[in-house]
Amino acid sequence: MIAALTWISVILALVIVLVVAYHLIGIFVALKRGADHLEALAGGLAKIRDDTRPLNGRVDDIDKGLEALAPPLLAANGNLAAIVDVASGLAAKK
Incomplete structure (x- = not known):
């Protein structure tokens, strides 16, 4: 009985870890995309500034x-x- 409860606990802990890891990876990907878009926006704004200076x-x-x-x-x-x-x-x- 204790062995079965131990396996169920280990499996549940693994499921919880996997779900949390999945969501953390999703958050990382979203933040990375946001950072890439902000970097492109900053580059575009710098180009506009440089092109309109004359x-x-x-x-x-x-x-x-x-x-x-x-x-x-x-x-x-x-x-x-x-x-x-x-x-x-x-x-x-x-």
């Missing part, structure tokens, strides 16, 4: 060009508003 000077040049365009565009807007006012006045007389 844009800083160009964006400043574009900004200066757009600032130079603002007064002529506002003048054109004023001219268009005057045309609309004249056209509205003509339409109101008819």
Whole structure:
């Protein structure tokens, strides 16, 4: 009887160890995949940073060009508003 209980206890202990080991291996695999994805993400972000670094000077040049365009565009807007006012006045007389 004691031998049978000993074997049952050993088998149950082995089953418990195997189940815990299986889950720990699953956790390890999930963490490893997560670490690999984070490493790839960090590499991609570093590449984006390096690839966009030359844009800083160009964006400043574009900004200066757009600032130079603002007064002529506002003048054109004023001219268009005057045309609309004249056209509205003509339409109101008819």
